[in-house]
Amino acid sequence: MNPQLAREAARRVARIAAEHASAVDRDARFPAEAIDALRRERLLSALVPAGFGGAGLTLTDVASICEILAHGCASTAMIYAMHQSQAACVIAHGGESAWQRGFVERMASAQLLLASATSEDTTGGSLRTSGCAVQCSDGRFRIEKVAPTISYGAHADSILVTARRASDAPPSDQVLIVALRDQLALEPLGHWDALGMRGTCSSGFRLVASGDAAQILPAPFGDIANRTMQPVSHTLWAAVWTGIAADALQRASAHFRAQSVARPNAVSPAGSRLVRATELLQMMKARVSAALAAAQAAQAADYGGGATALPLSAQMGFTADMNTLKTGISSAALQVVHEAMLICGISGYRNGGRYSIGRHLRDLYSAPLMINNDRIGQNTASLLLAQRPSVSIEA
Numbered sequence: 001m002n003p004q005l006a007r008e009a010a011r012r013v014a015r016i017a018a019e020h021a022s023a024v025d026r027d028a029r030f031p032a033e034a035i036d037a038l039r040r041e042r043l044l045s046a047l048v049p050a051g052f053g054g055a056g057l058t059l060t061d062v063a064s065i066c067e068i069l070a071h072g073c074a075s076t077a078m079i080y081a082m083h084q085s086q087a088a089c090v091i092a093h094g095g096e097s098a099w100q101r102g103f104v105e106r107m108a109s110a111q112l113l114l115a116s117a118t119s120e121d122t123t124g125g126s127l128r129t130s131g132c133a134v135q136c137s138d139g140r141f142r143i144e145k146v147a148p149t150i151s152y153g154a155h156a157d158s159i160l161v162t163a164r165r166a167s168d169a170p171p172s173d174q175v176l177i178v179a180l181r182d183q184l185a186l187e188p189l190g191h192w193d194a195l196g197m198r199g200t201c202s203s204g205f206r207l208v209a210s211g212d213a214a215q216i217l218p219a220p221f222g223d224i225a226n227r228t229m230q231p232v233s234h235t236l237w238a239a240v241w242t243g244i245a246a247d248a249l250q251r252a253s254a255h256f257r258a259q260s261v262a263r264p265n266a267v268s269p270a271g272s273r274l275v276r277a278t279e280l281l282q283m284m285k286a287r288v289s290a291a292l293a294a295a296q297a298a299q300a301a302d303y304g305g306g307a308t309a310l311p312l313s314a315q316m317g318f319t320a321d322m323n324t325l326k327t328g329i330s331s332a333a334l335q336v337v338h339e340a341m342l343i344c345g346i347s348g349y350r351n352g353g354r355y356s357i358g359r360h361l362r363d364l365y366s367a368p369l370m371i372n373n374d375r376i377g378q379n380t381a382s383l384l385l386a387q388r389p390s391v392s393i394e395a
Helices: 005-025 032-040 059-072 074-092 098-109 219-263 270-305 313-344 358-365 373-386
Strands: 114-119 136-138 142-147 160-166 176-180 184-189 204-212
Touching: 005 032, 005 059, 005 074, 005 358, 059 074, 059 142, 059 219, 059 270, 074 098, 074 114, 074 160, 074 176, 074 358, 114 142, 142 160, 142 176, 160 204, 176 204, 176 219, 184 373, 219 270, 219 313, 219 358, 270 313, 313 358
Parallel strands: 114 160
Antiparallel strands: 136 142, 142 204, 160 176, 184 204
């Protein structure tokens, strides 16, 4: 599948997602129709290399799919983005393990949907520490984890679980485990009834899983997070948020045009708001495009044909760049939709109409909270302090 065909397929899925988006939001239910359509179009394996049966698309191609899906249903787009971030981890870090390579092939052939269990009650939302520990014996593993959030966990075909490497390992010495659906027991911890992104069904669970020790990815989770999970997640989330904002602005533009036709001589502040929101959206798209190029270049440096790894200073700069992408786009998207709401006025405030923007606004309030922007900002500040200026000017 080439990128153009993938985008055409994504538009077909987006139309299906849009048909059910109101019901998904109202009932806080999983967007089953849209996910089934993604399977039919074979878009769940977009990042899987062609040699393993996938489409072999680039991260930029997948980001484009995320943005298209976000025009139809934000929850569907976010589920797709989160799935692809997990798929990327297995593809990039499975190594030569026969089990992991076989799983990548299964991801494509069966169009598996992957979820993630990285949060934990005892770690305060920190991705890079775990309280639970994996137990290994006689070539088998067992893991038990209480996760306050596992997005679409009840609907996933496999869940990637973080844990300490062993019971005597420090919280930061983590591994990532591929747990299959038939190896999992999930005990729900509460009901998902949130302000927005209601279709992601991000409930908490007590998770118990066991299986072959080969299902533990060979690379340390710290490397997986730095090189793959964080940049892929942040770029694809940013694409989703950009798509939500773009759809809201399209509605605002249509409302502004309709009002201009109805009252051609009226002077409205909506025009200047439309200009500001358009400028901001253009900057968002440029920022996402630059970040995708940087992420692909970093992946090539780390994994491509014997190339040396990035130096530490470049790694720190790349991580800081991915952090500011997440915090910047999550905040800017809300600003765009806020302006769109003011342009549409009561028509945007009402639910269900042609110009309704309420769901866009509610969905985007999740953006600064997905790994809280304040936490990311603190980490970014530390990275920036550790870096030396690239140019110095002496008197």
